[in-house]
Amino acid sequence: MAELKYSKAIERLDEIIRKIEDEEIDVDELSDKVKEAVDLIKVCKDKIEKAEMDVKQVVEGFKVEEGE
Numbered sequence: 001m002a003e004l005k006y007s008k009a010i011e012r013l014d015e016i017i018r019k020i021e022d023e024e025i026d027v028d029e030l031s032d033k034v035k036e037a038v039d040l041i042k043v044c045k046d047k048i049e050k051a052e053m054d055v056k057q058v059v060e061g062f063k064v065e066e067g068e
Contacts, residue, residue, distance in 0.1 A: 004040075006047045013040040 016037045019025045025033050 004043055006044060009040045009043045009047075013037055013044070016040075 016025075016033050020030070020033065
């Protein structure tokens with residue numbers, strides 16, 4: 001999957017979920033949409049984990065600068 005911004009991934013995931021809930025997706029499409037949703041969830045999870053690591057590094061760097 002090409003690089004996708006978190007907000008766009010969430011937006012697409014919401015769209016897929018809405019269509020599934022509203023039964024707008026037929027059985028032939030369902031498997032593909034579920035696979036796409038799983039890929040989008042992975043993208044979002046990876047972005048959250050990366051952001052968390054980046055924040056931890058910044059905080060640790062700040063602590064070192066402050067002499068803690």
